[in-house]
Amino acid sequence: MRHHLLAVAMLAALAGPAVAQSVAELSDEALLARVAAATEAQDADALLDAMGEVRTRSLLMFAGPQVCEAPVPDTAFWENEFFAGAAEKAYLVEAREAAMAAGSCGCVYEALPFAGFFEETFGKRPAELTDADYGRIRSYRRPDWSSVEQQYRAFREERCGDD
Known part of the structure; x- marks a missing residue:
């Protein structure tokens, strides 16, 4: 015992x-x-x-929700909804194509640097854009906007499981 x-x-x-x-x-x-x-x-x-x-x-065990937002500068150009919308559409055509080419399901802004696109395409950083640039930006690949968006949605549904 x-x-x-x-x-x-x-x-x-x-x-x-x-x-x-x-x-x-x-x-x-x-x-x-x-x-x-x-x-x-x-x-x-x-x-x-x-x-x-x-x-x-509040220990982080898993990544938080991914924030996918363009780093839009605080300038008069970007505060104007019409100008900002046209600039975003022009950028998204290229960014979506880059994401599809890379097979990326991540944030579309990771596929193509936001500032790099404007510098390479329009010769200005996003913060330097003015009302005078609106016409060039608005017409940039405008005929492709809709078709690239549809292709990207189909890509996301097939590859990434997005609805």
Whole structure:
């Protein structure tokens, strides 16, 4: 009987700190390790407990929602909806084609640098565009705007699973 008590005491001494330490007391690294261990062990209760603490601490375990916005400068040209809309359409024709060519399902703005497009195509950085550039921008590949948009939608549906 003495051996059994000694064995139970040793087991409690070894396991005690791990069992007694609540998820709230764990370091961030230990907490994330507990999430991984609970997942591997398929221990739903331990996983829910650990994930609750992950949420409480606002630890990032997964990438947040992707923000896909053009880096539009704060200038009078870009504040005018007509001008900004024409510039965005001109840019999107090229960016969508670049994304399709690369097979990219990511943000379309990653496929072609926003500033690079305007510098190469119109010889100006986006912040340097003025009302005088509107006509050139509005007519840039205008006949292609609709067809490229349709091709890009079909590409996204087929390749990326977008509806």
